[in-house]
Amino acid sequence: MPWNSDGKGGGTWKPGNPGPWGQSPRGPIDLEEWLRRGQSRLRQLLPGGGLGGRSLLALALVGILLWLLSGFYVVEPNEVGLNMIFGRYTGKTQSGLNYNLPFPIGSVEKLQVTDRNLINIGFTYRQDPQNPGQQTQVDVPEESLMLTGDQNIADVKFVVIWQIDPVHPEDYAFNIANPPDTVKAVAESAMREVIGHSLIRKILTAERKVIEPEVQDLMQRILNSYKAGVLVLQVQLQSVDPPQQVIAAFRDVTAAQQDRDRMRNEAEAYANRIVPTARGQAAAILQQAEGYRLQTVAQATGEASRFDQIYAQYKNAPAVTRERMYLETMEKVLGSANKVILDEPGGQSVVPYLPLPQLAPQSAEGESK
DSSP states (O other): OOEOSSSSSSOOOTTTOOTTTOOOOOOOOOHHHHHHHHHHHHHHEEEESSSSSHHHHHHHHHHHHHHHHHTHHHHHHHEEEEEEEETEEEEOOSEEEEEEEOOTTEEEEEEEEEEEEEEESSEEEEESSSSOEEEEEOOOOOHHHEEEETTOOOOOOEEEEEOSSSSSHHHHTTTTTHHHHHHHHHHHHHHHHHTSOOOOOHTTTTTTHHHHHHHHHHHHHHHHHHHOOOOEEEEEEEEEEGGGGGGGHHHHHHHHHHHHHHHHHHHHHHHHHHHHHHHHHHHHHHHHHHHHHHHHHHHHHHHHHHHHHHHHHHOOHHHHHHHHHHHHHHHHHHSSOOOOOOGGGTTTTTTTTOOOHHHHHHHHHHHHH
């Protein structure tokens, strides 16, 4: 009976007819015949045409040699190799060609210790259904909403950058089951602790740069206590906002606080400018007063000393001193007054009325001309 097909992938054949691919069909496989043929082919390949003890030993040695050579492996520059014997850690290897006993006795785990890993907390990126090939940011409220120290709610989104500790990569490989999830859980816990000790007003304004290093230090201490073999490189706050329902009111409060701080700074700047000026003027007035005092005292001391000297001369010649004092006094009194001096006794040559004060300036002008 020839090969028949029903068009559905099935068919039947009987001995003596060609198979579906044109070859002659075979009956049931004879296992003993197959073993005899294999042995004959192996005898043809082996020297001497038989399976003697030396041939088996040579085959065993070749197999062992190939098995041992399979233990060589290459570690890339950004990796560290962890050698294990029967699942027990025995040491680490640096980049380059290295060796460890092959499977099933030994095994090697390679860790990328210089690669930086990034974890987003409070948000994630997902495929944009409207724009294939682009990702859109999606908030994760159960991670970002945190309670502050003054019983307010803050929406905190941040990023953690970390890497495997190149000094202790074995801790990363053997001490924790899922390192990325562990780092994320520790980061969220540390941020909640720091936010829980802070006030919402300071979190939204001045303390944002203080939170990042504090959370990083707390995360590193927790991971070190776990012996996780993880280095926290940086914590970056992406946004710190109030909940969406009250964000407008919080922004108004923040703007008012910023205006208050600005006006306070302007007032302090004005005070810093005016106070030194006032102090300088006060110091100048004090110095002037001190100078006036010293000048007045010195003048008074000089007058007193001059009087003492005059008095001593007066005692030696009283008449001469009295006349000199009279003349000096008259000089001071009459020196600036308009006057006419008549040297004739009795004034006999003077007419009854003569406007001498008015004539004196005219005569002075004539003399100057």
